[in-house]
Amino acid sequence: MAPILGAGPTKFGKWVDPKVISAGDFLRIENAATKIKQPITVVGSRARGEAKSFSDWDYVIEGLTHKxxxxxxxxxxxSKSLLDITPRNIDIFEKLDPTKPYITINP
Structure with missing residues (x-):
C-alpha cells in the first residue's frame, strides 16, 4: 500500500487533510523538525486517519540521538501537558516501513 497522503515537502492544506492532523499539531511537528533539522514522519493510526481521542502518536525519526x-x-x-498529569502518548521509531501509511513533515 502506498502512502495515503504522500511524502516529501509536505505543507499543511496541500497534502495533509486537517481532519487527519490539525493545523496546530502540524505546526508543532514542523517546529520540532526544524529544531532537529530533519524530517519527522507520522505513522500508525494518525497517518491512516483512523485515530481516536485516546490514540497515541507514533513517529519515525531516523538517526535521532537520545538527547x-x-x-x-x-x-x-x-506530550504531557504541564497543566494536567497525563502520561506521554508518544512512540518514536527509527525505521520507516514504506509499505504502510505515513505522513512526512519537513523542517
Whole structure:
C-alpha cells in the first residue's frame, strides 16, 4: 500500500487533510523538525486517519540521538501537558516501513 497522503515537502492544506492532523499539531511537528533539522514522519493510526481521542502518536525519526529524543518529546503532539498529569502518548521509531501509511513533515 502506498502512502495515503504522500511524502516529501509536505505543507499543511496541500497534502495533509486537517481532519487527519490539525493545523496546530502540524505546526508543532514542523517546529520540532526544524529544531532537529530533519524530517519527522507520522505513522500508525494518525497517518491512516483512523485515530481516536485516546490514540497515541507514533513517529519515525531516523538517526535521532537520545538527547534530541528527550528534547523533542515535549515539543511533539501527544506530550504531557504541564497543566494536567497525563502520561506521554508518544512512540518514536527509527525505521520507516514504506509499505504502510505515513505522513512526512519537513523542517
Amino acid at each position: 534530541e529524543q528527550k528534547s523533542l518529546k515535549n515539543s511533539l503532539p501527544g
